[in-house]
Amino acid sequence: MGVALALSFLLCFCLHGVSSGSPSFTSLFTLGDSYIDAGNFVIMAPPAVPVWHDKPPYGMTFFGRPTGRLSDGRVTVDFIAEQFGLPLLRASLLNSSSDNVSKGVNFAVGGATAIDVDFYERSKLVQFKLINNSLNVQLGWFEQLKPTICNKTLLGHRECLSKALFFVGEFGVNDYNFVWNAGKTEDEVRSYVPKVVKNIVMAVETLIKEGAVYVVVPGSPPNGCSPTMLTTRSSLNKTMMYDHVGCLSDINRVAKYHNSMLRAAIDALRGKYSHAKIIYADFYGPIITILENPSRFGVAGADALLACCGGGGAYNWNASAVCGMPGVKACKDPSAFVNWDGIHYTEATYRFIAEGWLHGPFADPPILSALRY
Ligand SMILES: *[C@@H]1O[C@H](CO)[C@@H](O)[C@H](O)[C@H]1NC(C)=O
Ligand SMILES: *[C@@H]1O[C@H](CO)[C@@H](O)[C@H](O)[C@H]1NC(C)=O
Ligand SMILES: *[C@@H]1O[C@H](CO)[C@@H](O)[C@H](O)[C@H]1NC(C)=O
Ligand SMILES: *[C@@H]1O[C@H](CO)[C@@H](O)[C@H](O)[C@H]1NC(C)=O
Ligand SMILES: *[C@@H]1O[C@H](CO)[C@@H](O)[C@H](O)[C@H]1NC(C)=O
Ligand SMILES: *[C@@H]1O[C@H](CO)[C@@H](O)[C@H](O)[C@H]1NC(C)=O
Numbered sequence: 001m002g003v004a005l006a007l008s009f010l011l012c013f014c015l016h017g018v019s020s021g022s023p024s025f026t027s028l029f030t031l032g033d034s035y036i037d038a039g040n041f042v043i044m045a046p047p048a049v050p051v052w053h054d055k056p057p058y059g060m061t062f063f064g065r066p067t068g069r070l071s072d073g074r075v076t077v078d079f080i081a082e083q084f085g086l087p088l089l090r091a092s093l094l095n096s097s098s099d100n101v102s103k104g105v106n107f108a109v110g111g112a113t114a115i116d117v118d119f120y121e122r123s124k125l126v127q128f129k130l131i132n133n134s135l136n137v138q139l140g141w142f143e144q145l146k147p148t149i150c151n152k153t154l155l156g157h158r159e160c161l162s163k164a165l166f167f168v169g170e171f172g173v174n175d176y177n178f179v180w181n182a183g184k185t186e187d188e189v190r191s192y193v194p195k196v197v198k199n200i201v202m203a204v205e206t207l208i209k210e211g212a213v214y215v216v217v218p219g220s221p222p223n224g225c226s227p228t229m230l231t232t233r234s235s236l237n238k239t240m241m242y243d244h245v246g247c248l249s250d251i252n253r254v255a256k257y258h259n260s261m262l263r264a265a266i267d268a269l270r271g272k273y274s275h276a277k278i279i280y281a282d283f284y285g286p287i288i289t290i291l292e293n294p295s296r297f298g299v300a301g302a303d304a305l306l307a308c309c310g311g312g313g314a315y316n317w318n319a320s321a322v323c324g325m326p327g328v329k330a331c332k333d334p335s336a337f338v339n340w341d342g343i344h345y346t347e348a349t350y351r352f353i354a355e356g357w358l359h360g361p362f363a364d365p366p367i368l369s370a371l372r373y
Helices: 002-015 040-044 076-083 117-122 135-145 157-161 173-181 186-190 193-209 227-236 249-272 285-292 347-359 367-371
Strands: 027-031 104-106 164-168 214-218 277-281
Touching: 027 076, 027 135, 076 164, 076 347, 135 193, 164 193, 173 186, 173 227, 173 249, 186 249, 193 214, 193 249, 214 367, 249 277, 277 367, 285 347, 347 367
Parallel strands: 027 104, 027 164, 164 214, 214 277
Antiparallel strands: none
């Protein structure tokens, strides 16, 4: 009896941090691409690949130095970590003797795809050598690290993983961009959606089978609103169609199609693993919400689709003068911009998204209510 009580106290302690009195997770493990990368791309990039996001003004708002994150400060998963009293996750490829992985690690790498990179090379959709950083590779890193994760706890391994929060994504934007940039039609890009979604779902399923219970799966952002896509595609085609907030209709239609297919796949997974809490995180809605009413968010209407940091042009994105290059400046106040560098978002945008994922309305169910069952 005494042992049982002690154990149940321990379980409570693990799941509901005593100091705050509110429920919590014991750790956070994240897979994804450049929207959450905390430095893995900088470590993986071969010397021939030019990297600019390891230079100022990246990191100017929060860290005061570049960290390998593609923003002026924290990204979504950093705000999630803060909410649960966890440390901001370090990049998984960063060797560090001073800490361990018991509270989590970030496996995300910029440019990561849901479909293995060999596919894009073999099919000649991309003409250059890709970094081997796909979803499957990141899952492999997790498997390698797994014996050390949850080691030294009194709980069993599965029990320990069940108290962690996992992120799988965002994945898909890089897959679709390779196909768009190869000059393919909207229908051809759409034809990749089922395979991308299938790979994401397979990864979620693998983690659940290994003991994960809480898994957040972010959808696709409205990539048709990114200054890079707006600049490159508008210059190729003078009759592009734009949606109600000035973004490229075809790209955003594919993003929405991906999201509806992903949601349906998550519903199916919930039926199969009823004990798991699989959360769909809407990455599209919060950004469109800001773009529909920028002044409510402190963003000037004229700046809504412009990058904060860039070297000129209609959307302040210039392929020959990108953020991080010498002489390319950031705007004075990144929190008055939605987009940071032409692709990625400002810390202010990421904070708004993370709040919507934690508390709603941009997650189904909101992370905090999933924890309070
Ligand atoms: C980390 O350690 C591994 C194994 O010792 C080594 O191969 C790798 O190059 C190191 N990575 C960095 C970024 O130092
Ligand atoms: C890892 O960190 C946790 C919490 O900070 C600590 O309890 C544990 O002993 C550490 N493990 C190792 C192997 O250093
Ligand atoms: C990528 O890494 C995985 C896992 O290490 C390996 O199986 C695969 O062959 C690699 N692919 C390429 C293109 O190097
Ligand atoms: C797990 O912890 C034990 C005891 O602290 C240690 O001896 C062992 O090396 C650890 N295993 C791994 C894979 O880190
Ligand atoms: C230009 O965009 C319009 C509207 O999306 C499309 O109908 C047309 O086929 C495009 N033209 C070319 C050359 O891609
Ligand atoms: C883009 O950057 C290049 C190199 O700095 C510069 O020559 C060019 O004028 C810029 N284009 C625009 C539209 O600002």
